[in-house]
Amino acid sequence: MRMRKKRNLIPRMERCAHVQIKNPEEYKGRWAQKFPGYRAYHLELGCGKGRFTAEMAGLNPDIFFIAIEIVQEAMVVAMERACQGEGIRNVRFIEYDASKIAEIFSPGEISRIYINFCDPWPKKKHAKRRLTSPGFLKIYRELLAENGEVWFKTDNAPLFEYSLEQFEKEGWQLREVTRDLHENGPSGVMTDYEVKFVSQGVKINRCVAVKPPAF
16 A cells, blocks of 8 residues: 655655765765764665664664665655654665665674564465565575574465565575464564554564575
8 A cells, every 4th residue: 555645755754854864975994983873784675664664673772784675655654753752863764675685784783673564465477576485585595604594484374485585495494483473462572564454453563584504
């Protein structure tokens, strides 16, 4: 579903400009230099309205979070969440296409990648666009540090089964695989979509995939 155009979008984004990076290509290979003092650098692909982003950053002040979102109308809400109150210092937002992340990160710069409720692209002809397709997994493998992880969540069962298959085919080690994450009550930090789904009784699938060792 396409988001409704936000009123005063540009002024709202300008008010939060200090948490947005507009020239991310210039940061490639220099993230730790640009934002020193953090024990790890985590990347979220498709942060949406930023509930997960802001809460994770708040809970982990020693980790630097980089949130990518292609839809401005969603990203501005995420930026505003990060700026609320005293603001969150350890997060930056980038308006960018997830398929091009190799242009803004060097090998080994990222310790963890979060993929939450991405577009399932259900048609077979669109399979390569799925964020867990082999092409994307090769990119993640290159950019992740040794023992780096992909944390993946979705409400879409066919996409989840497809993703597990792709991870295994590409040599990733699967951990914490569940097809009903909140079976025994709310578990972990949730996205806006997730909160809605859980209230409706929708089962949430989740897994952690660990980067294959180098050959």
